[in-house]
Amino acid sequence: MVDILGLVLSQFSSGSITGVCTQPGTGLCAPESGALVTGDRSFSRPLLLLSALTAASELAVKVLYFTQSQIQSLPISFQGARRAECLKKIRFVYPKTLEELLEDVASLHELVRQSGSLPSLLIVDGLEQYVCGPAAQDRTPQEAQSAAAHVVALLHDTAAFLTQKLGARSQCRVIVSFQPEWEGQGGCPALVSDPILSVLERYLQVRCTTEKVRRGEEPNEWLFCLTGPGLQADGDGKSEERLQWRVVLKSNGTLDFCPISRVKEDTLETLQNPVEVKDD
Amino acid sequence: MALCLTAVAEQLLKDVQRAYSEKSQTFYGALDLVDQRSVTRVSSPSGRVAFQVLGGSGCLYTCYTSCHYCSCPAFSFSVLRRNESLVVSFSSSFRQENSTVQLAEIRMISKNDHGHIHIFFNKSLT
Numbered sequence: 001m002v003d004i005l006g007l008v009l010s011q012f013s014s015g016s017i018t019g020v021c022t023q024p025g026t027g028l029c030a031p032e033s034g035a036l037v038t039g040d041r042s043f044s045r046p047l048l049l050l051s052a053l054t055a056a057s058e059l060a061v062k063v064l065y066f067t068q069s070q071i072q073s074l075p076i077s078f079q080g081a082r083r084a085e086c087l088k089k090i091r092f093v094y095p096k097t098l099e100e101l102l103e104d105v106a107s108l109h110e111l112v113r114q115s116g117s118l119p120s121l122l123i124v125d126g127l128e129q130y131v132c133g134p135a136a137q138d139r140t141p142q143e144a145q146s147a148a149a150h151v152v153a154l155l156h157d158t159a160a161f162l163t164q165k166l167g168a169r170s171q172c173r174v175i176v177s178f179q180p181e182w183e184g185q186g187g188c189p190a191l192v193s194d195p196i197l198s199v200l201e202r203y204l205q206v207r208c209t210t211e212k213v214r215r216g217e218e219p220n221e222w223l224f225c226l227t228g229p230g231l232q233a234d235g236d237g238k239s240e241e242r243l244q245w246r247v248v249l250k251s252n253g254t255l256d257f258c259p260i261s262r263v264k265e266d267t268l269e270t271l272q273n274p275v276e277v278k279d280d
Numbered sequence: 281m282a283l284c285l286t287a288v289a290e291q292l293l294k295d296v297q298r299a300y301s302e303k304s305q306t307f308y309g310a311l312d313l314v315d316q317r318s319v320t321r322v323s324s325p326s327g328r329v330a331f332q333v334l335g336g337s338g339c340l341y342t343c344y345t346s347c348h349y350c351s352c353p354a355f356s357f358s359v360l361r362r363n364e365s366l367v368v369s370f371s372s373s374f375r376q377e378n379s380t381v382q383l384a385e386i387r388m389i390s391k392n393d394h395g396h397i398h399i400f401f402n403k404s405l406t
Contacts, residue, residue, distance in 0.1 A: 109328035146356040153349035160346035161328050199360050203347055 004055045004121065004173060008047075008257075034156060034174040036200050036228075039210035041126060043222065044177040046075050046255065047208075048125050051175060056089035061120035061170055063090040064108070066101060068129045070094065075255070091119075098130040098147055105151070108158050118162050120170045122155055127178045131196065141195065148196045152176060152203040176204060205229050210247070220249035224257065 037044045052063045053075070065071075071092060074083060095101040101124070111118055124130075131147045132139065139147065155174045162172035180194040201207060206228040213221040224245040246258045313319055318334040331343040333350070341352040349355070 109324060109326045112326040112328075142356065142361065145360060146353075149349065149356070149360055150351065153344055153347050156347045157330075157344035157349075165327070195361070202360075203349075 004051050004059065004175075008050050008054045034152075034159070034176070034204040035206040035208055036197075036204035037175060037177040037208045038180065038197065039208075041177070041179050043210050044179070045125060047210075048123050048175060048177055050075050050255070052090050052121065052123055053083070053086045055121045056086040059120070059170075061089065062117045063121040063123065064119045065090055065092045065123045065125065066095060066104065067092070067125035068094065068096060068133070068135075069126070095130075097135055098151070101130050101151065102154060105154050105158055109161055111162075112165050118166055118172070120162075120166065120172050122159060122172065122174050124151070124155065124174075124176045127151060127176050127200075128180070128196075132181075145195050145199050148178075149199045149202070152200055156203045174204065176200065201228070213246070222247045 037047060048065070049071070052065050055061050056063055093104055095104050105122070108119070108122075127148065130136065130151065132141075132144045136144065136147075152174075155176065159172040159174045163170075166172060178197065178200060180197055206226060209225045209227070211223045211225070213223055224247045226243040244260050246260050248256045248258070250256055313333065320332045320334075321329060322332055323329045329345055331345070333341045333343060333352075335341055335352055339352070341350050341355075343350050348359075350359075
């Protein structure tokens with residue numbers, strides 16, 4: 001997934017990405033194909049949509065996008081004929097319950113026997129809605145943790161199978177977004193150990209976080225951070241990296257990513273203001 | 281200095297011996313599951329493979345081939361929640377007696393306090 005994210009960042013970046021390996025066309029590489037996006041959904045959803053559209057347009061791969069709620073708008077960066085062409089490669093699936101999501105993912109291997117290209121990117125937008133949302137109120141925290149593990153393990157195994165079938169043509173990547181309960185409630189991520197997050201990080205080796213910058217130059221400014229053992233930023237695979245970008249929501253609705261080296265921790269606060277995306 | 285190094289070496293050897301002993305018990309327990317034919321390789325026409333393990337309670341649990349996961353409650357409790365089970369790579373080869381089934385490689389074995397054993401296969405049964 002990180003290679004796709006690298007494309008997103010390079011396309012919408014105002015600066016050059018330094019300190020990362022120079023894989024052609026991406027600027028990022030990682031040994032693991034799974035990534036976990038945490039943070040407010042108002043920011044993570046546009047990021048996932050950008051990733052899906054970028055993968056469809058730049059890599060010409062098929063994308064499966066699982067979400068419980070309907071997609072009402074797309075990022076303004078993709079408009080006109082370009083968007084229409086990209087959307088042909090993206091299939092939006094709307095399972096309503098955890099069981100439906102599991103059944104949909106578990107059935108993906110049957111695509112091998114059907115004509116047509118296999119998906120190279122599996123996206124689950126808002127996993128928290130399936131494992132601990134209103135439709136899962138009767139589920140205990142332990143059951144929610146097990147359910148989360150089941151979904152991501154199945155995604156991991158399905159992606160591995162599809163990668164094997166894709167052969168040298170491509171690999172199947174996984175992106176899952178999850179908003180912990182403390183997000184949007186003024187909680188401090190550093191002080192909270194979310195049991196579901198710890199499980200998700202077992203299977204998704206790259207974590208993408210977004211945090212609001214309190215005293216930034218722009219009113220809508222965030223710190224976007226990539227961490228995790230699956231991130232191989234220097235290309236030698238010896239060290240875990242932490243890559244950061246400053247993300248600014250422009251007045252015209254576009255997102256601009258600018259790579260930075262480090263940000264002082266006291267300038268951060270939990271993300272509270274939503275990112276706006278314009279309607280079609 | 282020499283005495284200090286000797287003590288450190290002895291302690292290290294004891295740790296290695298203990299670790300080996302614990303893993304051996306887990307390993308042979310896992311082989312019992314195979315001997316009892318409690319492990320079933322499930323494959324689909326697409327080529328997808330998974331493993332079903334018949335637990336002591338009579339329930340069937342699913343293990344995936346590409347990652348460490350089991351659908352049994354013990355995995356959720358001891359691995360996911362308490363994070364205390366063994367998560368080590370462990371490879372071995374053996375051939376079952378009176379059987380054509382060969383277990384090519386056992387990738388990871390974990391065992392919780394209740395003796396429930398998890399087997400994660402890196403290669404399929406052939």
